[in-house]
Amino acid sequence: MLRSNLAIAVRDVSKVYQIYSRPEDRLKQALFRHRRRYYQEFWALRGVGFEIERGSTVGIVGHNGSGKSTLLQIICHTLRPSSGEVTVNGRVSALLELGSGFNPEFSGRENVYLNSAILGLDRAETDRLFDDIAAFADIGPYLDQPTKTYSTGMVMRLAFAVAISVNPDILVVDEALAVGDEAFQRRCMARIEAIKAKGATILFVSHSANQVVELCDRAILLDHGELLYDGPPRRAINFYHRLLYTPADRRAAFRETLLASRRGNAPLPDEGAATDAVVVDETNAAAKADAELEEHFNPGLVPKSPTAYETRGAHILDVQIVSQDGRPVNVLMSGRRYTIRYRVTVEDAAWGVAVGTRIKTVTGVELGGATTLNTTRVLDYVEAGTTLEVTHEFECRMMEGTYFLNAAISGLIEGERQWLSRLVDVAMFMVLPVRGRCSNGPIDFAFDSRAQPL
Structure with missing residues (x-):
């Protein structure tokens, strides 16, 4: 049973998959289960635990394959953990794999009612919300056409509109804030901000540093299925970028430092930070780590679709x-x-x-x-x-x-x-990230911004 002030509790959750090299190895494993292992283990999550209070907004960051989507699916109960448990208190609306629950033969209107029922709404509630959903999706006359005739973007817009309109206690979002054109993305952000203002709990995955910093009260950093950091969003983003950009021969050491701090065996790399902007004294360990973030050539940075x-x-x-x-x-x-x-x-x-x-x-x-x-x-x-x-x-x-x-x-x-x-x-x-600097957008125009009494 959750404490009344908690919306989500994740307790020592792990998820391991059995990876077989050949199809026949599955049969061998069934026949010789206790005598030999014909598979390799892949740990998508390993011993992850945290609590989220009601009304808070928490971001989850990490590189592709770090376990973010797996964690969200377990929290939404669409995936079972191998060990550990997750407790959720309240109605959950999940923006995961938008449109995956649509029947392609149904019209957009019929799929709105279908998805609303899946989310726990009765017919009367969907009737009341329908005009708002249709206006938000803004797909015009296509609403009464089979969704198999929709573009991918239209399906995602409609699915987003349904999920975002149910007034959830908990909203779970997996990289769904980049749906549609810029105007629609802004509407999505505005609606999420409105849901947040009403006191809902929001848990979302994003690769956008600005979104995490602007929306979140805290952020969780995952790496190869392990929780490395849970705390202020600017600091989490700083650690995330340092993991991404630190040369490979020093990345493992930095990762171990974060893990050790989680276990209580070492201070955080920026322990002694003066502010949440992560401004630190030049003599501490963080400054030394930043000194290693120097321009260099990474042979792995090769575009995949020139x-x-x-x-x-x-x-x-x-x-x-x-x-x-x-x-x-x-x-x-x-x-x-x-x-x-x-x-x-x-x-x-x-x-x-x-x-x-x-x-x-x-x-x-x-x-x-x-x-x-x-x-x-x-x-x-x-x-x-x-x-x-x-x-x-x-x-x-x-x-x-x-x-x-x-x-x-x-x-x-x-x-x-x-x-x-x-x-x-x-x-x-x-x-590379620059410690202590935050800009609203991809370009730093080096504004000299200040406010003073007249």
Whole structure:
């Protein structure tokens, strides 16, 4: 039985899966269960425990595969733990795998009633909420069409609208705040903020540092199924980013320090922080750890879906970022200057040649870039067989996170400017966190912000 002030209690929860290399190994395991093991164990969660008070908002952060979604499914009772227990007090509305419960043959309207029933609403309650759900989803006449004709985004919008309209005691959200276009995302955030204001308990997974810091009272950091930290959200995000960006040869030691602090065998890396903004004395262990967060090259930072336009007599080669001392790097420090560098081989003679680059977020938002177009640096004529060295120098003003690069060369063909070669998402890079700094968005404009009495 939960204490009256608690909404969720997770007690020593573990989830282990049996991984078989071959299908026949399952039969062998059934036949020789107590004599030999034909599987490997994968621990999605290991000994996780925490309590969440009513009315609080808690974020769960961690890299892909850290156990976040597994934990939410166990809390929602759609997955059973291998050991431990979870107790929940109140009506739960879960935004997990949006639309997975829809019948594709049913219309959107019929699926609203179906999902509402699953969430515990009777017909009268759904009738009362229906207009609000339809208005929130905003899919127009498609509401009475079979959902098998919907786009993925339309299904997710409708599923989100249903789940968010039931006035839950506990709202569980798994990376569902990026549904739809920007206007719809803002409506989602506004509705979640309204639910929070009514005193509901919110538990959600997000890779957005800003969302966690802005919405949450506290945050939980998971890594490889283990709970490493539970506390103020800024500090949790700081530890999460340090796990992501610390070079591999030092990451394990930092992780062990966090685990030791959970067991009470060591202080937190930023023990002695002056404020929740994680500003620390330069002599303590946190400052030493931050000193190790230096620009470097991580060979694992390789984009998985680069796109190349059809070439027109030019090829872009060896796109990379280099530091001021000429070293290739893809883990950068905000506030420092870097150079995007690549070579272009021009196979056919070209006129009016210009080169450019763009920097984008992981969601595809273009933050900016550079081009020699409409400047004195346009090359009037480039002979066939020429190799160009291209450089774009910039000051890194991005906040911590992951970003992608485009590279391009254009020229005049029959009087019209066309791509000679263009590579989209040809390279990726990360920007390291800066202790004590918080910005609302991906760019740090270095505002000098203050307020003083008149």
